Amino acid sequence: MTTRDDASALIQRMQECFNTRRFDQAADLHTPGFFSHPLGTTGFAAGKDAWRMLTARFPSMRVVAQDILVDGDRAAVRSTVEGIETPDGAQPMLFEIFRFDDGRFAEMWGASTGFPPSISPEDVLGRP
Template identity: 75%
Template sequence: MTARDEARALVQRMQECFNTRQFDQAADLHTPGFVSHPLGATGFEAGRDAWREVVALFPGMRVVAQDILVDGDKVAVRSSVEGITTPDGGAQPTLIEIFRIEDGRLAEMWGITEGPDPREQTLINRS
């Protein structure tokens, strides 16, 4: 297996941990000093807590990689989001994430969500 194949498989394992709700197993895929730039946090714990929060709101939520591009120690992923309610039945959000890999583990992540943020709509509907 090439380094490119290993990087792709690492991201797919991380998404599978999310989709099967095996959050604790995902911790092994991240370095101890993992940095999530969107969360402004170091360590996987903040990411795990965010995962738990979002699936509490959307129990059927899944992420599915549409594109995985590898360049050196970076992996860019475009993923569709399935199983959530969107305003007026609109398009599902898309995740764009870039990971830096170090020693076969996820060390750093940058990301954005394109499209409606379902968490905001849920909070509006609860008001």
């Protein structure tokens, strides 16, 4: 079972891997059967590719957890996105829900707000 402190630490480690571009280290934080609902894929390889695409387009992009709410084997995270200039000055945000299994990420759902359509994660990754 993943404790509240373990879940928060895991999320912060994942964000640190993203922010420092140590994508390979993030793979160890995910179960082999990890499922990303936004990407519709199993395994972390597609997530790592998505991270590479996003950071290639936005080299200064960083995510910072503002709220981490843990309930059982799930956590909801609200993160600000730094390093992306928007025409209206909006602060882009990510909203993610994770399910954990044995101390690792097993499943993820996500949405974003504050991004202009041409630079939203969905647009950059070619998702509807």
